Amino acid sequence: MSGPQFMHLQSFSRKANVGGQSVEQVLAEASRAPEYSKHVADPRPPSLVYGVAADEVRRLHDEMVAAGGVEVTLKDGRTARRGIRKDRHSLLTAVASHPFPTELVLTDEAARTDYEKWREYNVAWLKDRFGDQLISVIEHWDEKRPHIHAYVLPLDDPSCSARQLNPAWQAKEEAMEVARAAGHDDKAALKLGNAAYRAKARELQDHYYEHVSLACGLTRTGPKRERLSRQQWKARKEAAKLTARISQEIDGRLEDVVDAEDGLERSLAAKAEEIVEKLDLADQALEKAEADRAEAKRLREQAARYAQNTDAHIQQQLDQKQEALEALHRQQREAERADLHRARQEAEQEARRLRDAQAQLNQDRADALRNAAKEAAHVVLELFLGVLDGSVRPRPDDSRIWIIRDDDLRERAKRLNLIELVKDTMKVLHDAWTQLSERLSPSEQAAASEQIAEPVKGAVDRQPRNQP
Structure with a gap:
């Protein structure tokens, strides 16, 4: 069994977003506080994988925000220090889910081994990307699929901006600065910034696939995302598992070689009279390594041929459906234009309503002052x-x-x-x-x-x- 990868980055502030999510809500749900765990049939406390528990993350976060501040320029030119606003995004989270069902991982030893390997690769990837700012990694076992949550704090940033830890958000702000410097208005700069955000997000997913999912036999996307047939999706999963197996075999053989060489060095230091015997063992280990490399090359070539045949079959199917897809895309674009038009009209109506409400509020305030x-x-x-x-x-x-x-x-x-x-x-x-x-x-x-x-x-x- 295998499946597609899932990894998502998102930042939160102390003020709830439109979905009701805030730093308090996210960390309380992670700890499985009863009032925030109603979506789980049988809530169970999370397991700590790395760092500190979710409650400790909340304490560290609150201390960081209390000590933080930003410099602002007043109208008279003087500068003043202000505390961190409640709507400043001060916590970055990452969630990654394994495609195996939770029940399978809990009952099948092979599935549990695959999951634990995937979990180790995730922690290594997160530590490499965020360093000491990675505060905690926990895992949940009480939902449909086992998954991990990671929490990252901008501890070295006085402004407490967690958005700056997200590579996609950094790319967006840089693109908007370049656009404004080139003379673009705010609307055009935002459009270019959003495009840079999407491109960087795809690049981040590709990097995660290369360093985590590929070694664990997971695919970059699911069948619905690429509109693959059942046979195409099965071939894609088999190719992913074959690539992971080849990578595991190569890693295992190389570890054998390293272990043999380490054993040889320890023996040379301890027993000088066994030098010749140890050299022979080293030669044998090197010969075995060469044989392993040749076998790995053969397996890689086999995987490449298999992938080539699979891609040819996929291309044939895509050619047959190209015309239908183009028609579907045209329909989707027309529907999106209609939706955009309706949304613009609704936004204008809401803006008029807000202006009328503001005018009434100002009148009521003036009447209250006169009275x-x-x-x-x-x-x-x-x-x-x-x-x-x-x-x-x-x-x-x-x-x-x-x-x-x-x-x-x-x-x-x-x-x-x-x-x-x-x-x-x-x-x-x-x-x-x-x-x-x-x-x-x-x-x-x-x-x-x-x-x-x-x-x-x-x-x-x-x-x-x-x-x-």
């Missing part, structure tokens, strides 16, 4: 009237604290935090009225109070109260 100002003015006028009629006065033992008899007025003034703003004015008004009252008779006090309060009451009447 708040009116309410504040009304409360201030009522406080001044209270000072004149004695319902608002400073406490005798502490003039900094004001007594307001009207519960409603007290709550409104407290809610708007107006006492601290106008207490000095109320104090002046209270002291002036107190001094004036001491010189007047009761009837004169009432007349003076009415005369002073009249313009304030008029202002209150002209200023209708806004209900909160």
